[in-house]
Amino acid sequence: MQKEIELAVLPEFIEDQEHILQLGVKNLKINENRIKGFKIRKRSIDARGKQVLYRIRAVFFIDDDPSPVIFSKSFKSLENAQPVIIIGAGPAGLFAAYRCLERGLKPIVIERGKSVQERRRDLAKINREGFVNPESNYCFGEGGAGTYSDGKLYTRSDKRGNVQKVLEIFVEYGATEDILVDARPHIGTNKLPHIIEDMRNSIVEHGGEVHFDTRVDDILVSFGKVSGIKTADGQIFNASNVIVATGHSARDIFTLFKRNNWLLEAKPFALGVRIEHPQEIIDQAQYHCAVRHDNLPPAYYNLVEQVDNRGVFSFCMCPGGIIAPCATDQNEIVVNGWSPSKRNNPHANSGTVIQINLEDVPNSLTNPFALLDFQRSVEQQAYEFGGGNLVAPAQRMVDFVNNTTSATLPENSYKPGTTSVELKDVLPDFVYQALKGALPLFGKKMTGYYTNEAILVGVESRTSSPIRIPRNKETFQHPQVEGLFPCGEGAGYAGGIVSAAIDGMNCVDAIKA
Known part of the structure; x- marks a missing residue:
């Protein structure tokens, strides 16, 4: 017999199999000897309260041994196959x-x-x-x-x-x-x-x-x-x-x-910047602590806001990550993010973008390349302001909102290098205005987010295809x-x-x- 139950586990016990077993015994109210094993089916972090917890769904095998799961597969011969x-x-x-x-x-x-x-x-x-x-x-x-x-x-x-x-x-x-x-x-x-x-x-x-x-x-x-x-x-x-x-x-x-x-046909896509914070700022905000527990992964976030009827949202958030140069040609700047398996780099980055709709770009209903050409023009503009060699235009967060050139830029993970510019000159005005309005609102939702310790790197533009x-x-x-x-x-x-x-x-x- 199998029983699936939900359990709340403190971070310090999430690797303790015996502790989870005893929680199961208590929840199921049966003799421990009847449990032949258990398997965690789902695991998530609940940081809504002051005490951060793991929520797990676990299947307990009662009176029956668990059967092994086999993932390997054999295939038929492809001789004369289509x-x-x-x-x-x-x-x-x-x-x-x-x-x-x-x-x-x-x-x-x-x-x-x-x-x-x-x-x-x-x-x-x-x-x-x-x-x-x-x-x-x-x-x-x-x-x-x-x-x-x-x-x-x-x-x-x-x-x-x-x-x-x-x-x-x-x-x-x-x-x-x-x-x-x-x-x-x-x-x-x-x-x-x-x-x-x-x-x-x-x-x-x-x-x-x-x-x-x-x-x-x-x-x-x-x-x-x-x-x-x-x-x-x-x-x-x-x-x-x-x-x-x-x-x-x-x-x-x-x-x-x-x-x-x-x-x-032209297809809406999203465009904006990649924003990077020190990871500890995100950890402190999301886990309500001065120092993240060793059994908790680097924290992530998901932020959405409406500014003048435009959605501004975080995208592809990379805890403990790196900002990467993802251009496919020499005269453009495109940034994205990634993390190693341990997510142990000192920075957290996320695309922060708004959707580019057909009505934002002239002739997009009749010209399927209209949004692609728009995308390309912004990437080339970023390249010009970066000065070449994939150096990316960048600005501190509060400076971006206050329309102030950053005297210096914080240490960041973008390897080809960053140069201080006013990103309002790089981004289309409606994109700039939406981001400018959203960032302080994000700061009200997440403590520490709105800070000049954060850097905005342009441009995040390959969120999806601009053509279908x-x-x-x-x-x-x-x-x-x-x-x-x-x-x-x-x-x-x-x-x-x-x-x-x-x-x-x-x-x-x-x-x-």
Whole structure:
């Protein structure tokens, strides 16, 4: 027999199995000898009261031994299997490839960037020299933008598909089982590349193909049906189904669609800055303490405010994290954030953004590239004000609100460097005004948040794709091209690692159907 119960556990006892067992005995009111084991199903932190607690849901096995959970899987032979071309090896592409193995299809993954190991050299050049390789960077390469953007797996995508299955696949390839339990699961940028690499090796071992340094320059269509793809070096790959899972920054794919007169549409996205505080300020505010307990993780926050009917919100919050340069071209500044698995860096950062709607940008109803061009112009403006070499324009928080140039900037985690500017000159005025109004209000919600110890770094602009590639809701195919499956974040159907992975698997299911 199994009984699932909720327990409140003090941080100092969260690793104490005997203590949790005794709490279970007390709650269930049964003899301890009848309990053969327990398993924590969910774990979250409750910091609403003065005493911070862990809330756990645990299954207790009464009179029955717990059975082991097996995550590894065997696949059928792909000999003579139908090929499916998957453009992009990000979360959507890799999970689509995995799903192909499950469904007896042969995945052929085409990735413009490099493998995770080779990609590291290009990331080092970005941080040390301010040099961006347009084919291999924080956005392009094995694992896509997700590989080096923290590995946050928190999602509200339950209605789109099986979130638990995605998490279990990550565990199968090396993630800790904690991600199955934690309310805000997180792998860490230091661990995720190895998991991605093992996943790719498994895809190849079971009969799939993965081609790196291979950019797709055309999707071949005959009589309205996909017949394959053509790469930049002239290779032809033939297949009657192509999944386009290229991520939010592959702007050349949108140009490819435009060249072929295939439908595209402008899509709202969010734009703003990345804000970084000393982590101890966030810990003190969220945990109501002078020093965070060792058994509590670095604290996170989630802030939302309305300013003149515009929503301003925190995005992709990285406790103990790093601000990363995520440009995909030489003449732009794009910032994002990530954390290692231990989240043990001294700073906490978060994107703080507002939504850019179609009505904010002229001609966006008739020109699908209007919001992308707007996005690009802000990134190029940030590059100009930064002065080159990926140096980012920045300002202290209170100075930003008071429209004052910061005499100095606080120590921060952005490796290429920051330079003091007035960010109102970088950001569109309506974005600046919304942020200016929201930050003091955030300070009223969270003690210590509104401070000149915090730095604003511009610009956070790749929150999602500014273009959507239309598809049929039932078949997942582009309305003009049979066998063409727009997929994931780049096509406008996902917003993070887990939702992109789910969308990749859903596209394969649509192919099989």
